[in-house]
Amino acid sequence: MSGEVANNVQDLSIQENHIKKSIHKEDDDHVDPWNVVSKSDTGVDYDKLILKFGSSKIDDELLARFEKVTGKPVHHLLRRGFFFSHRDMHSILTRYEQGKPFYLYTGRGPSSSSMHLGHLIPFTLCKWLQDVFNCPLVIQLTDDEKTLWKELTVEEAYKMGLENAKDIIACGFDVNKTFIFSDFTYIGQRPEFYRNMIRIQKCVTFNQVKGIFGFDDSTVIGKIAFPAVQATPALSTSFPDTFGTKKIPCLIPCAIDQDPYFRMTRDVCPRLGFDKPALLHSKFFPALQGAKTKMSASEANSTIFMSDTPKQLKNKINKHAFSGGQTTVEEHRELGGNCDLDISFQYLRFFLEDDEKLEEIRRNYTSGQLLTGELKKILIDILTPVLTSHQEIRSKITEETLQTFMTPRKLC
Known part of the structure; x- marks a missing residue:
């Protein structure tokens, strides 16, 4: 050997x-x-x-x-x-x-x-x-x-x-x-x-x-x-x-x-x-629901699908996105939120490319200036055009285009 x-x-x-x-x-x-x-x-x-x-x-x-x-x-x-x-x-x-x-x-x-x-x-x-x-x-x-x-x-x-x-x-x-x-x-x-x-x-x-x-x-x-x-x-x-x-x-x-x-x-x-x-x-x-497991297509309420409507996206984030904030507004203003636990902030780290804006959000949420509901709204505003743009492009993909991508051939 x-x-x-x-x-x-x-x-x-x-x-x-x-x-x-x-x-x-x-x-x-x-x-x-x-x-x-x-x-x-x-x-x-x-x-x-x-x-x-x-x-x-x-x-x-x-x-x-x-x-x-x-x-x-x-x-x-x-x-x-x-x-x-x-x-x-x-x-x-x-x-x-x-x-x-x-x-x-x-x-x-x-x-x-x-x-x-x-x-x-x-x-x-x-x-x-x-x-x-x-x-x-x-x-x-x-x-x-x-x-x-x-x-x-x-x-x-x-x-x-x-x-x-x-x-x-x-x-x-x-x-x-x-x-x-x-x-x-x-x-x-x-x-x-x-x-x-x-x-x-x-x-x-x-x-x-x-x-x-x-x-x-x-x-x-x-x-x-x-x-x-x-x-x-x-x-x-x-x-x-x-x-x-x-x-x-x-x-x-x-x-x-x-x-x-x-x-x-x-x-x-x-x-x-x-x-x-x-x-x-x-x-x-x-x-x-949190970082203990990954997003899975088999769990609809844990998942944001690329086919979800803006209304479905909003409802899923508002109802199911795990919060790193405190139990009351008063406590949150005093103690601030935990960005390491907050799913909305974690998603922003993936999809918000502006480093300065992301750091501003982290700072405001950690200090308690930004509330959980406000953080979720920021995420919804970021993700909605991601989904709608994807859906628009996808709707224009013809069977002919699909067949071209899936035909064995020499690539450039």
């Missing part, structure tokens, strides 16, 4: 043990690709996650290099730490400096006909990365995964995937640089994808996927086999129409709960002659 492969196997074994500990330790956050639960009102301890998963913190040095290499100011999602962790991002920046190609890869697991606000986060950064690096992007719709994990038929998941693809297109991706594909259709169309999937499956044992994902003897075989499906787009030859036979590395922006898939992928890639994929990890977008 070569030194590199030995190190990869050792790293994967260490990471498996971290996952087992995080799953079974009752007083710890629970984070896996399907469930996120924190014991703390302020949400997941991301510094602990970095240690458990063995990733690297996105620090000032990396952000400074981002700006130096690209000549662009970093996106506020990076600047404010919403993308907080990475794997091998420096190697991607080095490739860009050297004029060597790479591509972006991300995905969406469709479990409802509309995406929600939290789903915008990775796609917003992907759009920015595509523009800054002028590189191609492949987006995997894991409709097969949702059929296996949710009470959905194959037909329902496939249809939801197509609807989600329209939401993704409405984020403004360049059709000449973006390929969106459904697992249910693409895998059967391109034998190269299926062959790579089998190559990956041959490299991973049942014991490894049990350790990484917490599978047991009662897990259906489709779930056990699925991690290889999500790993396969990290091999560029899985897209012969786009990349031909060239072995090109990729950068994967995703939420940190998807990292187990790509730790496995990074172990396998060198054994198949490919570079390890680089990753950028985002924090979770909290549910309306």
Whole structure:
């Protein structure tokens, strides 16, 4: 066994043990690709996650290099730490400096006909990365995964995937640089994808996927086999129409709960002659009820859907958004609010790009000058045009446009 492969196997074994500990330790956050639960009102301890998963913190040095290499100011999602962790991002920046190609890869697991606000986060950064690096992007719709994990038929998941693809297109991706594909259709169309999937499956044992994902003897075989499906787009030859036979590395922006898939992928890639994929990890977008769990499409009252009307948006925020304020106006004026707990303020950190305005709101709410109802109104005023603009763009996406994005082809 070569030194590199030995190190990869050792790293994967260490990471498996971290996952087992995080799953079974009752007083710890629970984070896996399907469930996120924190014991703390302020949400997941991301510094602990970095240690458990063995990733690297996105620090000032990396952000400074981002700006130096690209000549662009970093996106506020990076600047404010919403993308907080990475794997091998420096190697991607080095490739860009050297004029060597790479591509972006991300995905969406469709479990409802509309995406929600939290789903915008990775796609917003992907759009920015595509523009800054002028590189191609492949987006995997894991409709097969949702059929296996949710009470959905194959037909329902496939249809939801197509609807989600329209939401993704409405984020403004360049059709000449973006390929969106459904697992249910693409895998059967391109034998190269299926062959790579089998190559990956041959490299991973049942014991490894049990350790990484917490599978047991009662897990259906489709779930056990699925991690290889999500790993396969990290091999560029899985897209012969786009990349031909060239072995090109990729950068994967995703939420940190998807990292187990790509730790496995990074172990396998060198054994198949490919570079390890680089990753950028985002924090979770909290549910309306608080940061103990992430926003989920299966919990309507915890979620703001991209299809919600202005009235629905207003009602959800006013009725369900967890407040960091005091119980009475008098107490709030005296003691102030807690921005670390207040969901309206946390959402503003994602969607209000003006740093000075955000700091003014934080200062006024913390001092008690700004009341919870007033803070919620600010959020409603910020989010309403986000939703209405998205809906307007989405309404103009034709079936022909959708088909163009989902047709295998060479990208610019």
